[in-house]
Amino acid sequence: MDKDLFRITLQGAVAGNHDAFEKIIDLYAPLIEHHCYINGKYDEDLHQYILMRIALKISKFNI
Amino acid sequence: MDYRQNADSRDELRARFTAWLDTLIRRAKLNYLRKTEIPVDIVSLEELFEENIPVSEDEWMRQILFQDNDFNFEEERLATAYAELPLMRQQILKLLYVDELTVGEIAKRLNCSAQYVSDQKQKGLKHLRKKMSEGGDENG
Numbered sequence: 348m349d350k351d352l353f354r355i356t357l358q359g360a361v362a363g364n365h366d367a368f369e370k371i372i373d374l375y376a377p378l379i380e381h382h383c384y385i386n387g388k389y390d391e392d393l394h395q396y397i398l399m400r401i402a403l404k405i406s407k408f409n410i
Numbered sequence: 411m412d413y414r415q416n417a418d419s420r421d422e423l424r425a426r427f428t429a430w431l432d433t434l435i436r437r438a439k440l441n442y443l444r445k446t447e448i449p450v451d452i453v454s455l456e457e458l459f460e461e462n463i464p465v466s467e468d469e470w471m472r473q474i475l476f477q478d479n480d481f482n483f484e485e486e487r488l489a490t491a492y493a494e495l496p497l498m499r500q501q502i503l504k505l506l507y508v509d510e511l512t513v514g515e516i517a518k519r520l521n522c523s524a525q526y527v528s529d530q531k532q533k534g535l536k537h538l539r540k541k542m543s544e545g546g547d548e549n550g
Contacts, residue, residue: 350421357423357427375428375431379435397439397442400434400441401438408427
């Protein structure tokens with residue numbers, strides 16, 4: 348994803364666009380999954396919790 | 411060569427968002443651990459090998475700046491300060507702390523003197539330290 352496309356997608360996600368939000372989540376899936384391990388085990392509940400927190404907070408990001 | 415000419419090519423928004431998201435995820439994980447009370451494996455200092463304990467400023471900076479990848483910053487403030495650096499300084503810090511090249515190797519790769527690399531490193535670290543110490547209030 349190039350610089351301009353990223354900006355447009357992020358603006359959409361911050362504004363509440365569902366498709367844009369999904370694209371951002373897909374883009375950052377490796378980072379999110381990296382944090383979903385507890386004591387070496389993948390925690391699906393934590394994954395869901397993190398996605399929920401991102402969905403709740405992304406509108407606060409100041410572009 | 412003025413490396414600031416390439417400043418437009420930096421994707422500061424992406425760097426800033428990545429740092430913001432990383433902080434958000436870390437906080438979410440801490441909250442989750444508190445709520446679920448899952449015990450996390452902790453290794454005592456006595457069990458650590460001595461060489462794993464950071465002893466130098468360089469090691470400290472490496473751990474804060476690049477724990478897992480290029481944008482795994484401890485705080486958004488640091489990411490912002492890093493993004494403010496000229497591209498050459500960013501590149502030199504990355505080569506030093508991510509790729510773990512020596513000053514001599516970097517000088518050879520960038521076709522410049524070792525003294526120049528060393529100066530850029532010092533200036534870069536000084537800028538980051540300054541921003542980290544003064545930026546506590548502005549971002550909350």
